Amino acid sequence: MAADNPRVHLVIGSEYENIELVQIVVEESLRKLDLDEEAAHAISLAVREAVANAIKHGNHQNPEKRVEIDFGVDAGEVVIEVSDQGVGFDPLQVGDPRMPGNLLRPDGRGIFFMHTFMDDINYSFKPEGGTVVTLRKRLASAPMASGPQKENER
């Protein structure tokens, strides 16, 4: 993967309490990027949702199963990948939680949160099984993806 900066990689067992660990790693990593507080909080919340889904739906809270979090900055974007050892799912089947029929459901807002808080989210599935969600957010100072990208040299 092309990266301006070396990436940080974290592997945890599938227990909810480890979300705090991910959280502090993400927050510490973001601190160096001089993001405004709101953007940092948004990324932090999106990662929380991705890791919660990996633990819950992907690995069914089996503490032996691993969730991997890969954090980096790539061409002016914060890029975070969260992967699990589950069987995957069909993202197209996930409904909009704002639809009247969904509004009072107790669940179904995690992916919507990720979409809302990030510029882009993308699901892929490993051939050997396992979901990878890639979360992206442009740094405010960075040019749009279509613009000139002086940082994007390799």
Place this chain on the structure above:
Amino acid sequence: MAADNPRVHLVIGSEYENIELVQIVVEESLRKLDLDEEAAHAISLAVREAVANAIKHGNHQNPEKRVEIDFGVDAGEVVIEVSDQGVGFDPLQVGDPRMPGNLLRPDGRGIFFMHTFMDDINYSFKPEGGTVVTLRKRLASAPMASGPQKENER
């Protein structure tokens, strides 16, 4: 590796500023173990030294080279492995920094710190190159390694 609990694994690029990241992961992981403040600080300092050596002597501060930190609890001991992509060294050649000839040297106290702050430290070297230092500290409530180990079942 046999482990009571799932392990936490962290990979960073070889830059000193990433030591802070390791630090907060170790401190957060220790927090759950209910260690006293002094033991936690000791472990935290020892890991700091191990990672500093991996970045400095192992990977020569090449940010592309990775330092891996593996953290877990195994049979009542905190076990932390720090590995780099260097060429290794001979630990027997490292002198005691308290010897009169060494006392005023500006360096050579890192491994001594690890020895002082942990119950056990062990160096091994990967066949493909790279140093692995394993740091161990018994949890206060845990039996000695030679005693009955009810947690050590597999």
Place this chain on the structure above:
Amino acid sequence: MKIDRRSRDGVTILEPKGKITIGVGDVALRDAVLNCLQEGERSILMNLAAVTTIDSSGIGELVSAYTTVSNRGGKLKLLSLPPKVQDILQITQLITVFEVYDDEDEAVESY
């Protein structure tokens, strides 16, 4: 997460402090509301002023609490939303579901 509880003019005020997130705060919140219902309380006011982070599970618990209380003939209302919670309720359009107050006196009188 810690939830303070007090009563005022027949209204039970719950004040969760800290994170309402998966695996921790969400369960505590559910338990607190169920306890109130078991003790016969039906007017519940949730003061969210001291909530620092809420995730989708936390929001889900608020919705569950709302429907559970409503199904027992009670009413769960919200008090003092921090800006980030306010934003999330807006984005999820749940702001249209909850009755929200900024002032405790007003909230208590509304029951």
Place this chain on the structure above:
Amino acid sequence: MKIDRRSRDGVTILEPKGKITIGVGDVALRDAVLNCLQEGERSILMNLAAVTTIDSSGIGELVSAYTTVSNRGGKLKLLSLPPKVQDILQITQLITVFEVYDDEDEAVESY
């Protein structure tokens, strides 16, 4: 890491705050001491009260500073060691090298 500097009766008092650790605090400490020497100061008192963490590189910098100042005919002394720094100087036997004071008046008068 931040190093305050002030003068008192011909003694330069340096007060590092925070971490004296590899790559950050250690360099700042070296620069601060070299600056003093360049400006002709020879009596340097390092107040360590606000140091929260020191690693082997930080200890190494203290030793370097000590020898550099001594070689220029000056004297580097230490003031107000936090317990953890005290422990480390004890363990490394550097406590026998440094002159250490608990009281600033006494330290300044000693030069």
